[in-house]
Amino acid sequence: MTAALSSSAVPASVRLRWPLPRRLGLSLLSLTALLALWWLVARLGLISPLFLPPPEQVLHQFITIAGPQGFMDATLWQHLAASLQRILIALTAAALCGVTVGIAMGLSPTVRGMLDPLIELYRPVPPLAYLPLMVIWFGIGETSKVLLIYLAIFAPVAMATLAGVQSAQQVRLRAARALGATRWQVLWHVILPGALPEILTGLRIGLGVGWSTLVAAELIAATRGVGFMVQAAGEFLATDVVLAGILVIALIAFTLELGLRALQRRLTPWHGEGL
Amino acid sequence: MLQLTHLCADYDGRRVLDNINLTLDAGELMVVLGPSGCGKTTLLNLIAGFLTHHQGQISLQGRPVTGPGAERGVVFQHEGLLPWRNVLDNVAFGLQLAGLARPEREARARAMLRKVGLEEAHAKPIWQLSGGQRQRVGIARALATQPQLLLLDEPFGALDAFTREQMQTLLLRLWHEQRRQVLLITHDIEEAVFMATELVLLSPAPGRITERLTLDFGRRFAAGESCRSIKSDPAFIERREYVLGRVFAEREVFA
Numbered sequence: 001m002t003a004a005l006s007s008s009a010v011p012a013s014v015r016l017r018w019p020l021p022r023r024l025g026l027s028l029l030s031l032t033a034l035l036a037l038w039w040l041v042a043r044l045g046l047i048s049p050l051f052l053p054p055p056e057q058v059l060h061q062f063i064t065i066a067g068p069q070g071f072m073d074a075t076l077w078q079h080l081a082a083s084l085q086r087i088l089i090a091l092t093a094a095a096l097c098g099v100t101v102g103i104a105m106g107l108s109p110t111v112r113g114m115l116d117p118l119i120e121l122y123r124p125v126p127p128l129a130y131l132p133l134m135v136i137w138f139g140i141g142e143t144s145k146v147l148l149i150y151l152a153i154f155a156p157v158a159m160a161t162l163a164g165v166q167s168a169q170q171v172r173l174r175a176a177r178a179l180g181a182t183r184w185q186v187l188w189h190v191i192l193p194g195a196l197p198e199i200l201t202g203l204r205i206g207l208g209v210g211w212s213t214l215v216a217a218e219l220i221a222a223t224r225g226v227g228f229m230v231q232a233a234g235e236f237l238a239t240d241v242v243l244a245g246i247l248v249i250a251l252i253a254f255t256l257e258l259g260l261r262a263l264q265r266r267l268t269p270w271h272g273e274g275l
Numbered sequence: 276m277l278q279l280t281h282l283c284a285d286y287d288g289r290r291v292l293d294n295i296n297l298t299l300d301a302g303e304l305m306v307v308l309g310p311s312g313c314g315k316t317t318l319l320n321l322i323a324g325f326l327t328h329h330q331g332q333i334s335l336q337g338r339p340v341t342g343p344g345a346e347r348g349v350v351f352q353h354e355g356l357l358p359w360r361n362v363l364d365n366v367a368f369g370l371q372l373a374g375l376a377r378p379e380r381e382a383r384a385r386a387m388l389r390k391v392g393l394e395e396a397h398a399k400p401i402w403q404l405s406g407g408q409r410q411r412v413g414i415a416r417a418l419a420t421q422p423q424l425l426l427l428d429e430p431f432g433a434l435d436a437f438t439r440e441q442m443q444t445l446l447l448r449l450w451h452e453q454r455r456q457v458l459l460i461t462h463d464i465e466e467a468v469f470m471a472t473e474l475v476l477l478s479p480a481p482g483r484i485t486e487r488l489t490l491d492f493g494r495r496f497a498a499g500e501s502c503r504s505i506k507s508d509p510a511f512i513e514r515r516e517y518v519l520g521r522v523f524a525e526r527e528v529f530a
Contacts, residue, residue: 169355171351171353171354171355172355172356172357174323174325174343174349174351174355175349175351175354175355175356175416176368176372177324177325177342177343178323178324178325178343178344178345178347178348178349178417179345179348179368179369179372179416179417179420180343180344180345180369180372180373180420181372182372185372189357189368189372190357193357193359194359196359268359269400270358270359270400270401270402273358273402
């Protein structure tokens with residue numbers, strides 16, 4: 001009995017120690033394999049460089065567009081700055097409004113009754129579907145694009161905040177009231193911090209949706225931005241620039257996601273501790 | 276002094292508490308004992324002000340109870356601590372709400388933590404504490420604001436037997452030292468007989484007071500007698516068996 005227990009316990013601990021480095025190793029392996037396959041296919045001339053330029057050419061082109069020469073009257077950094085500025089403005093506005101509206105909906109059934117149908121009505125519509133309307137109303141300038149991303153981020157943030165406020169534990173609310181907390185003190189000290197994990201999850205989802213929407217919007221209506229850069233390069237059949245642009249877009253999305261995850265771990269360490 | 280007169284409460288059109296009359300004097304430790312479903316938690320929620328009562332009166336030191344207030348401290352079975360605050364900040368929470376400056380509230384919270392034996396844990400996040408430690412933080416938080424009345428809702432129900440007895444003796448010591456009125460709700464008969472100076476038996480559906488006993492085992496412990504010596508005293512066993520018989524009699528009628 002003891003022997004059986006101890007012999008089954010050893011492999012379990014080994015198995016428990018392995019997954020993370022193993023998973024990371026596998027991820028790196030598959031990425032390397034993809035890169036090697038790409039290089040090999042281009043090297044052997046199986047696909048014309050017009051359709052699939054070799055990795056070194058994409059890297060070279062990346063360095064070129066990142067340098068002063070740039071692409072379409074702007075360097076990669078200027079395109080990127082244009083895109084990031086749009087999403088940053090939209091994100092700030094959507095976070096402020098979304099959290100406020102979510103809290104109001106969570107606290108007041110009246111507000112929830114009034115706003116819920118409005119948000120539920122526009123939320124499932126892909127933002128690109130109302131881009132033409134935005135362009136008709138606000139022109140092709142920055143306003144329409146920022147507003148579009150704002151709308152894309154607002155709904156998930158407001159909904160997540162609402163869920164966070166509604167998940168406030170009754171025992172915590174009662175404990176605060178019994179310690180003499182006013183309504184505002186309950187909101188500030190109990191409801192808001194309690195909703196923070198959900199708010200941050202909402203921001204993560206919103207930022208993901210916002211970034212895809214932004215790039216797609218720039219494909220259609222922009223004169224600067226990474227989406228526009230990829231679109232313009234496509235028209236000139238500059239496949240290497242298209243690929244470099246796509247990689248940059250993926251890299252930014254990845255960084256945003258990881259950054260927000262780190263922020264979530266930092267700000268809400270109790271999340272997932274069974275509390 | 277806590278005074279309940281002709282208190283009734285309904286839930287979903289069903290009477291849960293029927294004509295409750297109680298007085299709790301300063302320095303008393305009252306235990307309300309009853310099987311689950313007898314409305315004892317409702318009773319505590321009414322006294323705490325979490326529920327509003329429509330019939331009868333509740334008053335503390337002559338002032339009617341209309342809602343929750345800092346003069347009535349509450350300890351919950353599931354503590355309701357705030358995980359975004361560490362142990363010290365949880366204990367200092369009530370003092371912060373009252374507007375005390377940080378140095379003063381932290382000093383007072385630290386003193387309170389010392390009384391419950393958790394001074395070393397003051398900087399820990401609460402998810403690193405055991406169930407018994409969390410409950411001690413809950414008690415320290417409720418006592419930090421120096422309430423006139425301490426209400427405890429089955430505070431030790433989720434703890435193991437050993438920790439439970441530790442907590443019972445801790446609470447008796449605090450009660451003796453701080454001279455507060457305490458009202459404790461429980462379904463644990465031994466706990467009730469051991470701790471109460473006033474024991475109230477509640478019958479289920481609807482909750483009615485069936486008996487009120489005056490006991491002295493808690494006082495004997497506070498005066499220095501050991502817990503084991505009290506619990507093996509024939510007088511203690513006799514009282515415990517008597518209460519047990521009463522509770523079971525109620526249950527059979529109910530079933």
